[in-house]
Amino acid sequence: MMEIIKDIYYVGVDDHQIDLFEGQYRVPNGMSYNSYVIMDDKIAILDTVDFKCKDEWLNNIRSILKDKLPDYLVVQHMESDHSANIMSLLEIYPDITIVGNALTFKMINQFFDVKIKNKIVVKEYDILNLGSHKLNFVFAPMVHWPEVMMSYDEKSKAFFSADAFGKFGALDCKDDWVTEARRYYIGIVGKYGRQVQDLFKKISSLEVETILPLHGPMILHDIKKFINYYNIWSSYKPEKDGIVIAYCSIYGHTKAAVHRLVKELISQGYTEVSCYDLARTDLSLVVSEAFKYSKLVLATPTYNSGVFPFMQDFLTRLKERNFKNRTIGIIENGSWAPLANKVIRLELADNDLNYLEPVVTINSKLNEASEALIRSLCMELIK
Ligand code: FEO
Secondary structure (H helix, E strand, O other): OOOOOOEEEOEEEEEEEOOOEOOOEEEOEEEEEOOEEEOOEEEEOOOOOHHHHHHHHHHHHHHOOOOOOOEEEEOHHHHOHHOOHHHHHHHHOOOOOEEEEEHHHHHHHHHHHHOOOOOEEEOOOOEEOOOEEEEEEEEEEOOOOOOOOOEOOOOEEEEEOOOOOOOOOOOOOOOOHHHHHHHHHHHHHHHHHHHHHHHHHOOOOOOOOEEEOOOOOOOOOOHHHHHHHHHHHHHOOOEEEEEEEOOOOOOOOHHHHHHHHHHHHHHOOOOOOEEEEOOOOOHHHHHHHHHHEEEEEEEEEOOOOOHHHHHHHHHHHHHHHHOOOOOEEEEEEEEOOOHHHHHHHOOOOOOEEEEEOOOOOOOOOOHHHHHHHHHHHHHOOOO
């Protein structure tokens, strides 16, 4: 626990036992569930934590409150990594008032099947007066659930951003913010870029000096840098010019074609290239890399009249997250009926993508004709 800004304390927890966040994202460096206490004339707790971290979290709260009683629990987000301990808190502090919006309370009923005794149902821009601190509620539907609301404190200029500006990894791990924040954002909120842009419009007039998310480090400096990343990600623009090659290979022939393309690119002096075997790489990482760069090459065998299963999974993830504004190259392999080019275009038909010619079609393994196509694709990619 620590005082982050005057009167505002961190009471969250690190979780190093978790293997898959939201049941699907690998988190080798764990996860943090952030929670905050504002000590003022009235005492407010902002959000609870994952259920398995209950005891540590309650101890953190007690160590800040000592013999005082909290007045409010502000529920910004009802996903269970933040809401699971609402009842645990009510058991200890039965008179606490729960603060949420109409949808928050609908979800509380669904999750806990209980009638809340003391509650304040807020509307957007309502203010919760704690004394010198006043929380102004900004609704942020679908960032990342429909009930999400964020809180701005004018006195401290702190913006409590719920899931936004979070990242994978516990607070005590030393990893690169942007890599794990990008993987987190694209994975979890990537579909909702428009809603993130709507949020930015709403908060553009606020003077924000500190961002306090529900995961990952508190952002105390260089706010503009972090907002700039979110602006790029939510507007589906690439961060950098560069090529990601995502491939599947069964017996190594498609992989050999990919290696040939990489060799050609490097021989042309183009080195901003990264290459991922989709069967052997965490797909959430490859998806986030595809969002980072401007060009994506998809290389896959044809399989059961479609693409190889890992490629199918990858395409589904891109499609779900509105992947667009990128240039696409295709390498397809098929011994009797290569179909990958057709299937990829059909899968991503609703996405705004620029397909390069030529498509490299391989019949079983590279030959003179397909090697020539790879050289042509290389020249198109580096134009
Ligand atoms: Fe961290 Fe959408 O929950």
